[in-house]
Amino acid sequence: MLRKPSPGDRPSSDQLHPAIYVTLICLAVWFAIAIWGFASDGYTDWLLVVVSGFILVAASITAILSRVRTGRTKWDRKRFRDWITGDFSTRTDKSRSLNAAVEILLPLGAAAIGMTAFAIVFMTEHAT
Numbered sequence: 001m002l003r004k005p006s007p008g009d010r011p012s013s014d015q016l017h018p019a020i021y022v023t024l025i026c027l028a029v030w031f032a033i034a035i036w037g038f039a040s041d042g043y044t045d046w047l048l049v050v051v052s053g054f055i056l057v058a059a060s061i062t063a064i065l066s067r068v069r070t071g072r073t074k075w076d077r078k079r080f081r082d083w084i085t086g087d088f089s090t091r092t093d094k095s096r097s098l099n100a101a102v103e104i105l106l107p108l109g110a111a112a113i114g115m116t117a118f119a120i121v122f123m124t125e126h127a128t
Contacts, residue, residue, distance in 0.1 A: 011087070013087070016104070018066060021065070023105055024062050034116040035051055084101065
């Protein structure tokens with residue numbers, strides 16, 4: 001009979017899995033594509049280019065941070081399933097990796113989905 005692992009049995013990490021960084025970059029690109037649904041005239045397009053540039057810089061910083069390592073690379077070889085079922089350590093506390101991943105991805109995911117919804121409404125109102 002298999003026993004449920006206790007919290008002390010779960011592996012712990014203080015680094016994000018590379019899949020979390022890839023998901024952050026994908027959500028940033030989705031957000032950048034969604035804002036282009038508001039393009040209409042020359043001035044608006046220029047502002048969208050500026051905002052897209054800011055998003056590109058933020059995604060680039062995320063990509064650079066994903067490559068920075070502190071000398072411990074054992075989590076690079078772990079599967080995502082092993083990382084997500086473990087614990088994630090921060091400076092102040094330890095929480096489940098799944099909860100940490102949701103807390104990290106939720107703001108950008110909600111913004112991307114919301115911006116897509118606003119762009120769809122904007123395009124349907126201006127199509128008539």
